[in-house]
Amino acid sequence: MAITGRLPLLLLAGLVPVVLVARGSTPWLWLLVVLALSGLDWLAAPAPRTLEIARRSPGATRLGTPATTTLLVTNAGRRPVRALVRDAWQPTAGASGNRHRVRLAVGAQIACATPLLPRRRGDLRAVGVTVRTRGPLGLVCRQQTRDVPGTVRSLPPFESRKHLPSRLARLRELDGRAAVRVRGEGTEFDSLREYVQGDDVRSIDWRASARSRSVVVRTWQPERDRRVVLVLDTSRTSAGRVATSGMQDDVDGVPRLDSAMDAALLLGALAARAGDRVDLVAGDRRIRSQVRLHAARDIAARMQDAMSTLEPVIAEADWSALAGAVQALGRRRALVVLLTPLEPTAVEESLLPVLPALTRYHRVVLASVRDPELERLAGVRDTIDDVYAAAAAEQALARRRHTADMLAALGVDVVDADAESLPPALADHYLTLKARGLL
Amino acid sequence: MSATTTATARSAAAPSPRGRRGRRFGTLLIVAGLVSAVVVALAVGGDAPRTGFLDPDNPDPAGAQAVARVLSDDGIEVQVVRSAAALRAASSDGDATVLVTSPEHLGRSTARHLLAEAAPGTLVIAQPDLLALDALDLDLDTSYAPELGGSPVEADCDLPQVVGLRLEVDRPTGYSGRSEQSCFGADPSLLVVRDGITVLGASELLSNDQIVRADNAAIALRILGQRDRLVWYVPSIEDLQGDDAATLGSLLPPWLGPGVVLVLIALVALVLWRARRLGPLATENLPVVVRAAETTHSQGRLYRRAGDREHAAAALRRATRRRLTTRLRLGRETTHGTFVLAVAAATGRAERDVAALLAHDSTPETDADLVSLADALHTLEKEVHP
Known part of the structure; x- marks a missing residue:
């Protein structure tokens, strides 16, 4: 039950009889008349349940990219229907323009499209569909809310994909297809071909040249079919938001986890193109996600899907469980990339004890999102508050450095960069390792 | 810094304790003088001569003390009343002439009382305006009659008190309408008797400076001296009460009250219309926003x-x-x-x-x-x- 704007207007129209018959009872009599009309209108209004509503699911979209969900509304009743349909979604789904006015003849069907613009990662759900049917006089409406389930999966945006072409070009330089050939430890024999001017004379295969009429050189390609295991830390330290370069004052920056996902996506896409096999492990106190992406074609899309529902939880990371998950993926030597913030206490208490077991079998890289706010704080020294904050920041930086040194001493490579520069920095580190054959 | 400044200012304002006491004494003296002046003024003011137009205690040219004195010298008991309560007490026997001056303050309730108590032919109203006429239920029109002012006017009627007398005032008010007697000018006239009430348009004849013109004094004495007692009622603004004034309700249209009720009902409907939501609120649990540098700040x-x-x-x-x-x-x-x-x-x-x-x-x-x-x-x- 709901009333329309016509009801107060009709009540106001009662001023005419009130002026004509200026008695104290006139307004109440008029109210009775209006109530009687409204009651008749309510009885004559078609029931909302006579509308059948189905949903076309919007599927998945990247965070910040528009999507559309469609409601198919069918009039299954015996009377034409004028109704207002609201398709409610949780607020971060960004369902704008979700109210639809429909006029349906008997048996007719209409599609109501609601644009969505997700502002948050994860599965965003529809809350319910509300139908409000009007009576023939348009005085009152009948209203009903029903559940028409729908979900839009909002994927990590993968903004660092812009760095992918340049990194792929560098990968091709390592590959035998490029004109420049690098011969080194980390490459394996690819093929023999004729010498052309400009080739390194050291790469001439004299034995093969002796058997042939022309001079033959060997070409090399980087090693392939290595394993890369990406470990995403979704514990409490990943929830902290860090400033980005384009950040305004009123925005709170991005969570470290989102930046780490960006880095993982770039590295995963690059490694898959380089012919390596990528696995993904995510977790905190327990394992949240464990995906083998070995032969996947569009590995970035599958990673996005696996990561979309991950959220930081208020718990410490259980690194022994995470290390166990890494070991369970295979005993073969792998590049294990730990995407976790370089927080001294968290790292020293939980990660350090299990690191030797990992470094014994694998090459371990720790990729951490650095907060530029710390450097900024350390540099501002105008007031006494600033100076104390600078001292605290300097101390935090010193402890971070100490932890990084300790990790390096254990044979772990530490990549510590700002939210935006971490993905390319991690990709570059991977390429360096690949070029040097350290995988 | 600021405390020092305040202390300096205070010491400059108070050079010595003795000077301060002297000033305080002076202030007390001034206040006491003012208070006593007010008290004296109030006490003396009670006996001070009245200044109202045609007031029986007013010796000014506009006052009417002369008539009052002459009447009382002639052996007529002149009783001046200045409130409705005093009027009720004074005119209870009905055997007295009742004169009402400055009747613009004559309230409806007092007018009713006058009509009920005063004996026919004993009520004299000096120059009433339309409201006073309405209060007295007299169907007369009033108008300024300059052609009748400034020169003597013949009586022109057979009213025994004024027959053969001439009247002269500066600014007379004429009354017209159906009446038993109308003297001094015909339609409008300066003296009208209607329903036993004498309406005196030329009330200025009672004033101290015009009483001596023509036969003014004779007219005044004959009209006011018919009985042994004269109740001279000077209405004050305090006598207006209750239904004496026009109420707000009598000025507003009758449909306003029901109209307001209807608009209020419509407003309630408006609230109901706007307050009804199209389905429940869409809620969501959002993650807490934590800045990574928060701990460093608090440290x-x-x-x-x-x-x-x-x-x-x-x-x-x-x-x-x-x-x-x-x-x-x-x-x-x-x-x-x-x-x-x-x-x-x-x-x-x-x-x-x-x-x-x-x-x-x-x-x-x-x-x-x-x-x-x-x-x-x-x-x-x-x-x-x-």
Whole structure:
């Protein structure tokens, strides 16, 4: 039950009889008349349940990219229907323009499209569909809310994909297809071909040249079919938001986890193109996600899907469980990339004890999102508050450095960069390792 | 600073205790004088001559003290009443002439009382306006009659009190309408008798300065001196009460009340229309926004509250030393002395100053010292170029 704007207007129209018959009872009599009309209108209004509503699911979209969900509304009743349909979604789904006015003849069907613009990662759900049917006089409406389930999966945006072409070009330089050939430890024999001017004379295969009429050189390609295991830390330290370069004052920056996902996506896409096999492990106190992406074609899309529902939880990371998950993926030597913030206490208490077991079998890289706010704080020294904050920041930086040194001493490579520069920095580190054959 | 200023100002304003007491005494004297002046004025004011138009106690040209005195000298008991209550007390016997001057303050209730109590032919109203006429239920029209003023007017009627007399006033008011007697001018006339009420349009004839013109005095004495007693009623504004004035309700249209009720009902409907939601609110649990640097900020505030300058200075010096060690490409095991020498060489500063700045054991005494130390370390770092 709901009333329309016509009801107060009709009540106001009662001023005419009130002026004509200026008695104290006139307004109440008029109210009775209006109530009687409204009651008749309510009885004559078609029931909302006579509308059948189905949903076309919007599927998945990247965070910040528009999507559309469609409601198919069918009039299954015996009377034409004028109704207002609201398709409610949780607020971060960004369902704008979700109210639809429909006029349906008997048996007719209409599609109501609601644009969505997700502002948050994860599965965003529809809350319910509300139908409000009007009576023939348009005085009152009948209203009903029903559940028409729908979900839009909002994927990590993968903004660092812009760095992918340049990194792929560098990968091709390592590959035998490029004109420049690098011969080194980390490459394996690819093929023999004729010498052309400009080739390194050291790469001439004299034995093969002796058997042939022309001079033959060997070409090399980087090693392939290595394993890369990406470990995403979704514990409490990943929830902290860090400033980005384009950040305004009123925005709170991005969570470290989102930046780490960006880095993982770039590295995963690059490694898959380089012919390596990528696995993904995510977790905190327990394992949240464990995906083998070995032969996947569009590995970035599958990673996005696996990561979309991950959220930081208020718990410490259980690194022994995470290390166990890494070991369970295979005993073969792998590049294990730990995407976790370089927080001294968290790292020293939980990660350090299990690191030797990992470094014994694998090459371990720790990729951490650095907060530029710390450097900024350390540099501002105008007031006494600033100076104390600078001292605290300097101390935090010193402890971070100490932890990084300790990790390096254990044979772990530490990549510590700002939210935006971490993905390319991690990709570059991977390429360096690949070029040097350290995988 | 501000406390000092206030103290100075106070001492300038109060040069000595004795002067202060003298001033206070003077103020008391002034207040006492004012109070006594007001009391005296109130006491004397009670007996002061009245100043109202045609007031029986007013000796001014506009007053009517002369008529009142002459009447009482002639043996007529003149009783002046100035309130409705006093009027009720005075005219209870009905055997007295009742004169009403300044009737613009004649209320409806008092008028009803006058009509009921006064004997026919004994009520005289001096120059009533339309409202007073309405209150007395007299169907007469009033108008200014300048053609009847300034020169003597013949009586022109057979009213026994005025027959053969002439009247002369400056600003007469004429009355017209159906009446039993109308003298001094025909339609409008200056004296009208209607329903036993004498309406005196030329009330100025009672005033001290015009009573001696023509036969004014004779007219006044004959009209007012018919009985042994004259009740002279001067209505005051306090006599107007209750339904004497026009109420707000009588001025408003009758449909206003029901109309307001209807508009209120419509407003309730408007609220119901706007308040009804199209389905429940869409809610969502959002993650808490935590800045990564939050702990560092609060740690800084903790240092600030504890005032731990020693710790803060040590942290800042360690950071400077580490950065400079890297920039000057010194080893980790460099001694403090060597480090100070290297920094002094790189900046061109005196070795002693650099040593004092980077000393481990000296703690800043105040917060200001700590700020300047932080600044100095910052400047030193900027000066070092390998």
